[in-house]
Amino acid sequence: MTDHSITTIPADTPLPADDLSRSLTVVLPDDPSIPHISQAGNVYTILVSGEQTEGRYTLIDMLVPDGGGPPPHRHDFEEMFTLLEGELEFTFRGETQTIRAPASVNIPANAPHRFANRSGKTAHMLCMCTPAGQEEFFLSIAERIPDRQSPAPKPDAATQAEKKQLAETLAPKYRTEFLTTK
Template sequence: MTDHSIKTIPSDQPLPADDLTRTLTVALPDDPSVPHISQAGNVYTILISGEQTEGRYCLIDMLVPDGGGPPPHRHDFEEMFTLLEGELEFTFRGETQTIRAPASVNIPANAPHRFANRSGQMAHMLCMCTPAGQEEFFLSVADRIPDRYSPAPKPDAMKQAEKKELMKTLAPKYRTEFLPPN
């Protein structure tokens, strides 16, 4: 028989003391002090970083234009998307379904997946990764932009090839594997 119980802190252990070195975080997607990046035409705003959560999670605001979305991939952390506006095709373990806002989608660690915007309209969602680290990958490979409304840079073929190679090189460091297209 398989144990399907939820893994939690044992109830007989006391809660740790409040860590007074940690502060309240209020994240505004239009704040010029938070990082705004463009990754393959998508615009991501790092709302809450792993540095702010002691590595527990990160929260990324994502604007995904028509035609946007990552290639098939998997990683060894949980990823949850909350689709706020629009619709996206989510492919999970080879099965594709269209998800319309408002909706939340949880991708278990290590599961092959991707999302794609084929709606003709911008999609807007939040992405939470736990533990954190995905935001560091994006910051390492994406282009910084002044704000979330800035146009995505249009790299030439050579720059696109360089970015793709950088992503492939850095992916293992950030616990990610890119997969062949379905």
């Protein structure tokens, strides 16, 4: 049996009172008032932020075009993807497999991983990170776009290099490490 005592409250402890300062969150992915961003050609929509969950998690809607996906990386938070449409290659600890919708993939904290779209079509998935914070990283390095249907900007080489440098500089603050292949 696995010990989950780190993340669970002992059975004999009463539940805390309902926090009436928190409210129900209902969000539509096309709502122009929520953050829509383009990160390296991918289009992400922050559906639920850490601010809304007291830092417990964030939920991000991701549209990943053919050729899209992050470089190999790892971070000290859990990341779960629910692939709604399309297919992606997930590389986890050096092993690559093609995952087709509908499917869910959980990446344990600190494990090296990446995903890549090589299908010829856009893939659509939800990404939950717990605890929250990944959305703040994305918001600090990505370009804001009006909505999730907007085309991703096509930055020139100098802008791409600048964004890559910014991501590498900010990564430690957001508990992320980019991995290089040698």
